[in-house]
Amino acid sequence: MTDELELLREADPVSARTGPWRDRPLDARAELLLRRLHLQRRRRTVRRRLLAVEGLAAATVLALALTVSGGGSTPAVAVPRPLVAHASRADVPLAEIARRARAAAEAAPGRSVRGSHVQTWSMGMESGEGARPPVTAPVESLTTWNADGSGTLLEVATDPRYPGRPVIDGGDPPRTVHDGKVMNREHYPKGTYGANLEYFEAPPAGVAALRAYLAAWLPGAEEDPVSLLSAVESFQTVWTPGPRQIADIATLLSRMEGMRPAGRVTDRLGREGQGFRMSGSNGSRYLVILDPDDGRLLDLELTATRAEPDFRLKAGAVMSYTAWRG
Amino acid sequence: MSTDDVFDAAYREHYWAVSRFVARRLDEQTADVEEVVAEVFAVAWRRRAELPDPPLPWLYGVARHCLANTVRGRGRYRRLLARLGHHELTRDQRTAPGPDAERPGSWVLEALDRLGEADQEVLRLTAWEELSVDEVSTVLGCGRSAAAMRLHRARRRLRTEIDRLHRRDSVVLGCVSGTTGKTASDKDGRP
Numbered sequence: 001m002t003d004e005l006e007l008l009r010e011a012d013p014v015s016a017r018t019g020p021w022r023d024r025p026l027d028a029r030a031e032l033l034l035r036r037l038h039l040q041r042r043r044r045t046v047r048r049r050l051l052a053v054e055g056l057a058a059a060t061v062l063a064l065a066l067t068v069s070g071g072g073s074t075p076a077v078a079v080p081r082p083l084v085a086h087a088s089r090a091d092v093p094l095a096e097i098a099r100r101a102r103a104a105a106e107a108a109p110g111r112s113v114r115g116s117h118v119q120t121w122s123m124g125m126e127s128g129e130g131a132r133p134p135v136t137a138p139v140e141s142l143t144t145w146n147a148d149g150s151g152t153l154l155e156v157a158t159d160p161r162y163p164g165r166p167v168i169d170g171g172d173p174p175r176t177v178h179d180g181k182v183m184n185r186e187h188y189p190k191g192t193y194g195a196n197l198e199y200f201e202a203p204p205a206g207v208a209a210l211r212a213y214l215a216a217w218l219p220g221a222e223e224d225p226v227s228l229l230s231a232v233e234s235f236q237t238v239w240t241p242g243p244r245q246i247a248d249i250a251t252l253l254s255r256m257e258g259m260r261p262a263g264r265v266t267d268r269l270g271r272e273g274q275g276f277r278m279s280g281s282n283g284s285r286y287l288v289i290l291d292p293d294d295g296r297l298l299d300l301e302l303t304a305t306r307a308e309p310d311f312r313l314k315a316g317a318v319m320s321y322t323a324w325r326g
Numbered sequence: 327m328s329t330d331d332v333f334d335a336a337y338r339e340h341y342w343a344v345s346r347f348v349a350r351r352l353d354e355q356t357a358d359v360e361e362v363v364a365e366v367f368a369v370a371w372r373r374r375a376e377l378p379d380p381p382l383p384w385l386y387g388v389a390r391h392c393l394a395n396t397v398r399g400r401g402r403y404r405r406l407l408a409r410l411g412h413h414e415l416t417r418d419q420r421t422a423p424g425p426d427a428e429r430p431g432s433w434v435l436e437a438l439d440r441l442g443e444a445d446q447e448v449l450r451l452t453a454w455e456e457l458s459v460d461e462v463s464t465v466l467g468c469g470r471s472a473a474a475m476r477l478h479r480a481r482r483r484l485r486t487e488i489d490r491l492h493r494r495d496s497v498v499l500g501c502v503s504g505t506t507g508k509t510a511s512d513k514d515g516r517p
Binding site for chain 2: 021026218
């Protein structure tokens with residue numbers, strides 16, 4: 001009879017020889033962590049990282065305390081409706097968008113730029129008895145950083161759909177604040193890499209190289225389309241991609257299993273793009289919007305496809321939405 | 327070597343081992359694993375003056391505490407993620423179909439899951455982290471003899487569950503498929 005410990009060894013779910021946790025020299029993430037330990041800096045918040053990696057934005061649980069400010073002004077608190085795509089003969093296939101992106105990159109190559117300019121709508125939920133409905137906090141973020149690890153972060157509560165109206169902030173508990181209120185302003189000294197928690201090395205050119213680069217911070221991105229999409233989202237909160245990386249990302253997306261054409265979409269910033277849908281995982285769905293002319297990723301919308309009563313989440317609710325302004 | 331140098335050496339040598347330790351206990355959920363591993367080494371850095379030789383069992387002990395805090399602190403968030411299926415790729419890897427599955431060793435996880443947490447942990451530390459009894463006692467914060475006794479009992483219980491699974495699956499296969507299972511009457515050549 002086989003020894004029970006030997007059976008257990010054979011069933012080890014995490015290998016030291018293969019997979020993301022295999023033995024090897026430290027990767028970029030681990031090296032950065034070690035550097036940060038020496039600088040005795042802690043990661044700023046779990047929330048920001050989750051936003052970047054999971055694409056669920058502020059799925060952290062928030063207490064709901066909506067207090068509408070006076071003066072008769074209506075706060076822009078509504079949960080955004082999912083964007084609607086319209087199929088037409090003018091639709092541009094994803095492969096064609098990728099081809100255009102590559103042509104644009106050849107005509108005018110340029111480098112990716114450190115930093116990003118992003119508008120997000122992030123849903124917060126609570127669960128359990130007495131759980132109140134989700135709230136969605138709209139935030140505009142401007143991130144800059146330098147090769148020496150210094151940088152800045154500016155986060156402003158604003159909803160471009162309702163200029164001038166009060167908005168819900170992303171605090172705990174959420175409050176109603178005036179449009180344009182600065183929620184967070186940070187300055188990071190050199191060496192700290194505080195403005196970019198990941199992807200601090202310059203992105204490579206080439207589809208395979210870029211995929212490997214993206215997967216360095218989210219190992220599942222090597223195989224899994226959803227993880228790859230999350231990695232792209234994360235990357236684009238750190239870098240504003242140049243033409244080469246735009247083309248490589250468009251090519252990666254065009255090769256991604258499960259991407260289905262949705263049609264033309266006008267995004268929440270009023271830009272027209274070409275939409276593609278992809279099932280997220282159980283109970284969620286992505287809408288990916290690209291600029292049909294140069295392949296830029298304009299928006300990423302994550303929608304619940306089924307209700308989660310415990311969280312008072314309705315089917316069709318937008319859980320997170322990211323619009324890149326850069 | 328200074329304390330910092332010793333810490334750096336331990337970090338470089340054991341970063342992936344600690345990552346595996348955490349991944350095995352979080353069903354490999356990448357983002358969570360990285361968060362916890364970062365926390366483990368942050369704690370270890372603050373306590374680097376206490377770093378023993380060898381450091382790995384001590385680091386595992388730190389990781390156990392960090393994991394406990396993580397599981398407590400993220401309960402609701404993790405439940406939501408699990409419901410939404412964001413980690414479905416890794417979450418289901420522990421589902422074991424039975425002794426006749428393609429990977430003969432994988433079904434033993436089902437037997438492991440049937441044990442109490444204390445039994446599971448001493449078995450994981452021995453089989454997956456490949457620790458000696460002395461090292462297990464360091465991780466669990468108990469004496470050597472207590473660790474040896476825990477391991478002995480846990481192995482016995484695991485063997486019992488393995489045998490029970492074997493019996494159950496033999497019965498199920500024999501009744502349902504009628505062709506692949508080997509029942510006593512099959513062996514005897516009787517209908």
